[in-house]
Amino acid sequence: MLDVNGVQKIYRGKDREVEAVRDLTFRLEEGELACLVGPSGCGKTTLLKCIAGLLKPTSGSVEVAGKAVTGPPRDMSVVFQEYGRSLFSWLTVQGNVELPLKEKKLSKERRRTLVTEALEAVGLADSARSYPWQLSGGMQQRVAIARAIAYEPRVLLMDEPFAAVDAQTRADLEDLIRGLWQRFSMTVLFITHDIDEAVYLGQRVLVLSSSPTVVQDDVAVDLPAERDQLTTRSDQRFTELRARVYSEIQNAKNGQAASAPAAT
Amino acid sequence: MTLVIRTVRITRRGAVRLTQLFLLPVLLILLWWWYSSASASYYMTTPGEIAATFVEVWFSERFFVDVLPSVGLLLTGYALAAVLGTTLGVVLGLSSRMRATAEPVLEFFRAIPPPVLVPLLMLLVGVNTPMKVALIVSGCIWPILLNTIEGVRSVDPVLADTCRCYGVRGRRWLTTLVLRSASPQIMAGLRQALAIAIILMVISEMFATTSGLGFSIVQFQRSFAIPEMWSGIVLLGLIGVTLSTLFVQVERRVLRWYDGVRAAARDE
Ligand SMILES: Nc1ncnc2c1ncn2[C@@H]1O[C@H](COP(=O)(O)OP(=O)(O)OP(=O)(O)O)[C@@H](O)[C@H]1O
Ligand SMILES: [Mg+2]
Secondary structure, three states: EEEEEHHHHEEEEEOEEEEEEEEEEEEEEEOOOEEEEOOOOOOHHHHHHOOOOOOOOOOEEEEEEEEEEEOOOOOOOEEOOOOHHHHHOOOHHHHHHHHHHOOOOOOOHHHHHHHHHHHHOOOHHHHHHHHHHOOOOOOHHHHHHHHHHHOOOOOOEEEEOOOOOHHHHHHHHHHHHHHHHHHHEEEEEEEEOOOOHHHHOOEEEEOOOOOOOEEEEEOOOOOOOOOOHHHHHOOOOHHHHHHHHHHHHHHHOOOOOOOOOOOO | OOHHHHHHHHHHHHHHHHHHHHHHHHHHHHHHHHHHOOOOOOOOOHHHHHHHHHHHHHOHHHHHHHHHHHHHHHHHHHHHHHHHHHHHHHHHHOOHHHHHHHHHHHHHHHHHOOOHHHHHHOOOOOOOOHHHHHHHHHHHHHHHHHHHHHHHHHHHHHHHHHHHOOOOHHHHHHHHHHHHHHHHHHHHHHHHHHHHHHHHHHHOOOOOOOOOHHHHHHHHHOOOOOHHHHHHHHHHHHHHHHHHHHHHHHHHOOOHHHHHHHHHHHHO
């Protein structure tokens, strides 16, 4: 579904060049939920922008559903790291969620159904007529998520969406994402720098090295599909996986290659 | 009982507001009254006299001959400047290349005080309404243009990326993203332009014309009709206040979201 082949991105400034990512290759199958972790500044957002067709990789290519990405693909939604700034302050919550649908040439009833459904899914049905600036940070984030799912994407990209919310809201939103993923069967790439979050959410965790960035490790998360904040997080296997990802990130920082796949 | 209390409270608040609004004007008028009646100067007229003259002069045929055409002229020039200024501003704001090309020229024209264009425009366009409109446009287009350029340039890149991802383009992109993002700056430009437009309307009518508000005031002055002259100035002031009150109403509605964003930012 999502193919990233040898993506390299160099930002060319006036008098300096920054190699944000060196060489990334991985593949997500249709309907997969993968988490991408990596240290701050390692190029996660850069990678996301390349996948979303907002940036052209310096070399390498991205394919979505077998088609090379040259501009933003049609059935893709993105939740940006700066979610607050990604909402239109002059549109209501409802207007924000509906805007992309207007471009999709959907009928008015269909649009209304999608908006209502999405807002109910994220628990914001009551705030449909509020403006983003009347909402808390966590609620704004949920508006961005509602907009993403109302679009009915086949691929959903999320960039550290929970970085700015408190622990409780964060836990709720994590469960929300898993619920939405199961319900709408999308392919999800979820970027985070929180190891626990990555293991809890994903079927798979991709670990990026620090700069120059490559894929350091690819960990399959063999936890049961039904996850729960209490039981899953206290699961022995969860602890093992978290330790594995943690040590890979440490290796990445120290510039070591991935250790041999740990026996499971 | 509560209803009574509330009504009383509302009336009290209304009274405070009214006092705030009118206290200073009333004081100033009284001061003027005292000064003008004490003064022996022929050119100082008491407010009472001016008010009487005002009714006499402007509540007449003059209203249709001199006032309405002037206001029409003002609004035409202003509207034209608004349309041209925002259109050009959006184009220049979106294209850095065109901006780089146009910038030196814009700076040059902006530096020319509009009244000095009058002789030139009289030669080029003639002494007629288009000349006056052109003068108003040439003066009040700059704040609109420059503010629009700034506004368009400051569109949030995250919001622009959001539009790209969700395929928002064309007209909807222009109206929902670009113009709305830039609306606080555009409104600021329009507000400055309104004041300039009023000044230029008067100036345009002071040269070689035979009607209009500006002409009337100059003519009264030349024929030593001093109370009439004062009443013309008062009328100009009233027109200015009315227009800016209307403007504030429109602005409040258009920028409701912006006030909300700012209030929310303050509370944090
Ligand atoms: N527009 C840009 N121009 C130049 N350099 C950039 C640009 N955007 C990002 N970079 C650089 O590329 C590197 C990767 O940045 P990126 O934002 O992709 O990291 P990230 O992994 O998303 O970080 P974080 O976890 O803090 O969000 C950084 O060194 C950053 O300074
Ligand atoms: Mg980032």
